[in-house]
Amino acid sequence: MTQLQARGLVKSYGPTPALRGITLDIDEGEIVAVTGASGCGKSTLLHCLAGILRPDAGEVHWRGHRLDTWSEAARSRLRRTEFGVLFQFGQLVAELTAAENVALPLLLAGTGRRAARTAALTWLDRLGVAECADVRPGEMSGGQQQRCATARALVTEPRVLFADEPTGSLDTLAGEQVLTQLVRLAREQHTSVVLVTHEPRIAAYADREVVLRDGVIDHTGLGLDAPLAGGSR
Amino acid sequence: MNSGLVSTPHLLLGLLATGTMHGYELKRAHDTRLPQARPLAFGQVYATLGRLLRDGLVASTGPERLAGPDRTAYTLTEQGRVTLDRWLSSVEPPMPYVNSPLFAKVVVALLVADVDRARAYLVAQRRAHTERLRELTALKTAPSASVDDVVAADFAIAHLDADLRWLHTTLDRVADWHREVHS
Ligand SMILES: Nc1ncnc2c1ncn2[C@@H]1O[C@H](COP(=O)(O)OP(=O)(O)OP(=O)(O)O)[C@@H](O)[C@H]1O
Ligand SMILES: [Mg+2]
Numbered sequence: 001m002t003q004l005q006a007r008g009l010v011k012s013y014g015p016t017p018a019l020r021g022i023t024l025d026i027d028e029g030e031i032v033a034v035t036g037a038s039g040c041g042k043s044t045l046l047h048c049l050a051g052i053l054r055p056d057a058g059e060v061h062w063r064g065h066r067l068d069t070w071s072e073a074a075r076s077r078l079r080r081t082e083f084g085v086l087f088q089f090g091q092l093v094a095e096l097t098a099a100e101n102v103a104l105p106l107l108l109a110g111t112g113r114r115a116a117r118t119a120a121l122t123w124l125d126r127l128g129v130a131e132c133a134d135v136r137p138g139e140m141s142g143g144q145q146q147r148c149a150t151a152r153a154l155v156t157e158p159r160v161l162f163a164d165e166p167t168g169s170l171d172t173l174a175g176e177q178v179l180t181q182l183v184r185l186a187r188e189q190h191t192s193v194v195l196v197t198h199e200p201r202i203a204a205y206a207d208r209e210v211v212l213r214d215g216v217i218d219h220t221g222l223g224l225d226a227p228l229a230g231g232s233r
Numbered sequence: 234m235n236s237g238l239v240s241t242p243h244l245l246l247g248l249l250a251t252g253t254m255h256g257y258e259l260k261r262a263h264d265t266r267l268p269q270a271r272p273l274a275f276g277q278v279y280a281t282l283g284r285l286l287r288d289g290l291v292a293s294t295g296p297e298r299l300a301g302p303d304r305t306a307y308t309l310t311e312q313g314r315v316t317l318d319r320w321l322s323s324v325e326p327p328m329p330y331v332n333s334p335l336f337a338k339v340v341v342a343l344l345v346a347d348v349d350r351a352r353a354y355l356v357a358q359r360r361a362h363t364e365r366l367r368e369l370t371a372l373k374t375a376p377s378a379s380v381d382d383v384v385a386a387d388f389a390i391a392h393l394d395a396d397l398r399w400l401h402t403t404l405d406r407v408a409d410w411h412r413e414v415h416s
Contacts (some may be wrong), residue, residue: 201394204370
């Protein structure tokens, strides 16, 4: 089943166009890499799909329901229950321990304290950072923080995980470990993943790669040949 | 002497350092330890063993030649161990020559054709590289992957990744390059 559909998404920041008509379907359990040069609109697309940003024009459909016209409250409820979000720098709450950070989305969704803590510990263990449960982010390595952030993004067992350069702050091996676990767990749960990255080796983990260029999907996937079309002699 | 090719004699000496083996056992050990390597033919194993024997780097045990090469087992000699140790202690020259078919093909495309031809090649090569990158990523992340598989795939992935970066930046530079080639 199609989880997410984007239809003709257009988005500008003031005079700067970021998306210039993006149409895209993402299936249940599908892992889609969004790639392209810096500034081509990857993060903007991710934010529109996740209902964080509203497009200026075009539509986003979530399992058949148009989502971009929903109220902020309704979209944020959807993000809490059905979506998981993971950014380059984990963005854990500094004052909370790892377990409290991971339990947070469950508490916000109304799960009881004890059940939330149990689930948090389970997910920290799955990501291989059980030992960080009672440690605050400031005392963890970047790799440990990113694993905790991944646990937090997956603890609600979301239908879609939005990950924007999730390994961008990590060295090759640490990044790979986080990504391997993320992909394995997503596959186990049939979670769809929108994986924004500029690295070919990260994109290679996805089922499909969508290449953006200047706010549109480069259908050829060729990226750089377009400027020349018609321009050479 | 870095031709970019693996020295089969040293490789076989190394495998024999783990114990006496028949030719077919050597071949099997090679394929296990170096998955995804350029295939090593039986004939090449025996030819190499013959040379190592001649040079006194290995010794044969068993009914040599009488019952065919398969019955012969090979052992590393002291001299073989010294040769192996020297090889292990020497650092390979890091890319002494820029000797890539990718590079050469773009140069020739720019010489005999135009920017579009060079670009078309770069784009096609990039697609092929990306496909292979995906294949190897699937291979190494499969639950059945051994550490041998992962380490071999890692090597290939890192090199494909580097090639891809080069293909990418060269696509950006190809127009300038063409001007220079024809100036
Ligand atoms: N908050 C903002 N205000 C103004 N312009 C913005 C804002 N966010 C993004 N842009 C612009 O919109 C375009 C697309 O940006 P976006 O962040 O989506 O690109 P990106 O592909 O994620 O880039 P990167 O790989 O560098 O993260 C760029 O030209 C960028 O400068
Ligand atoms: Mg971005």
